[in-house]
Amino acid sequence: MPELPEIEASKRVLAPRLRGDSLVSCRILSPGFCRNPSARRLEKLSGRAIRGLARRGKYLAIELEGSTPLILHLGMSGRLILDGRGPHERFEIQTTRHRLSISDPRRFGRVLFRFPKLGAEPLGPGFSPRILAELLRRRKAPVKALLMDQRLVAGLGNIYATEALFEAGVRPGKAGGRLSRAEIERLARASRRVLRRAVRLGGSTLADQAYLDPLGKPGRAGAAASLYGRAVGRCGHPLRSTRRLIAGRRAIYCPVCQR
Numbered sequence: 113m114p115e116l117p118e119i120e121a122s123k124r125v126l127a128p129r130l131r132g133d134s135l136v137s138c139r140i141l142s143p144g145f146c147r148n149p150s151a152r153r154l155e156k157l158s159g160r161a162i163r164g165l166a167r168r169g170k171y172l173a174i175e176l177e178g179s180t181p182l183i184l185h186l187g188m189s190g191r192l193i194l195d196g197r198g199p200h201e202r203f204e205i206q207t208t209r210h211r212l213s214i215s216d217p218r219r220f221g222r223v224l225f226r227f228p229k230l231g232a233e234p235l236g237p238g239f240s241p242r243i244l245a246e247l248l249r250r251r252k253a254p255v256k257a258l259l260m261d262q263r264l265v266a267g268l269g270n271i272y273a274t275e276a277l278f279e280a281g282v283r284p285g286k287a288g289g290r291l292s293r294a295e296i297e298r299l300a301r302a303s304r305r306v307l308r309r310a311v312r313l314g315g316s317t318l319a320d321q322a323y324l325d326p327l328g329k330p331g332r333a334g335a336a337a338s339l340y341g342r343a344v345g346r347c348g349h350p351l352r353s354t355r356r357l358i359a360g361r362r363a364i365y366c367p368v369c370q371r
């Protein structure tokens with residue numbers, strides 16, 4: 113959290129407001145949020161016009177005239193705030209008409225000038241069952257961990273990997289290389305469907321209120337989740353969680369609907 117839908121929803125809120133503005137200043141409010149020498153490069157951005165916003169996986173890029181984009185990553189708990197104030201602000205961009213900041217209590221967020229190496233874009237045109245099959249082939253790791261590995265698939269985290277596996281009827285602990293062709297087809301389709309729906313609903317705001325859009329508005333996808341945050345699935349079956357940890361935590365699944 114935040115995952116692809118929350119970043120996409122934030123991008124859609126920010127893009128029409130920031131496009132055409134120019135950067136006045138970028139300030140790091142918390143040491144370490146931007147590594148040297150990038151911190152020095154930030155100072156040179158003043159006056160550059162914002163051409164638009166783009167997203168890749170869980171990364172948001174502010175595209176600038178005559179410069180590589182400024183890339184924001186919100187880590188585990190960060191959120192963007194437009195023209196407001198929040199606790200734990202780590203980074204601030206002042207434009208000619210707006211102020212954009214990153215509030216990040218857990219400090220895993222980052223400001224970068226280059227995207228890291230990222231895997232397939234699940235909402236991109238190239239994400240097909242064939243691509244997913246190639247990524248999972250001969251892998252012994254649990255399919256959920258593979259879906260959440262940003263070097264393989266960019267944008268899925270715990271919430272939407274959980275939901276996609278439920279909709280595909282596949283257990284999270286199953287080894288990636290052991291999925292049948294039919295399961296891979298269902299999983300590729302379910303991943304796209306789950307993400308698209310969540311984008312449409314403005315992302316997931318859970319009980320902790322960790323995610324709100326840049327204007328402070330909650331997303332509605334959390335309430336629509338089939339498994340996430342529930343003891344009984346939307347299917348009506350009591351849910352279970354894996355005994356072993358997958359990507360650092362127990363994975364929730366429906367023992368009846370997922371095989």
Ligand SMILES: [Zn+2]
Binds near residue numbers: 345348349
């Ligand atoms: Zn079920």
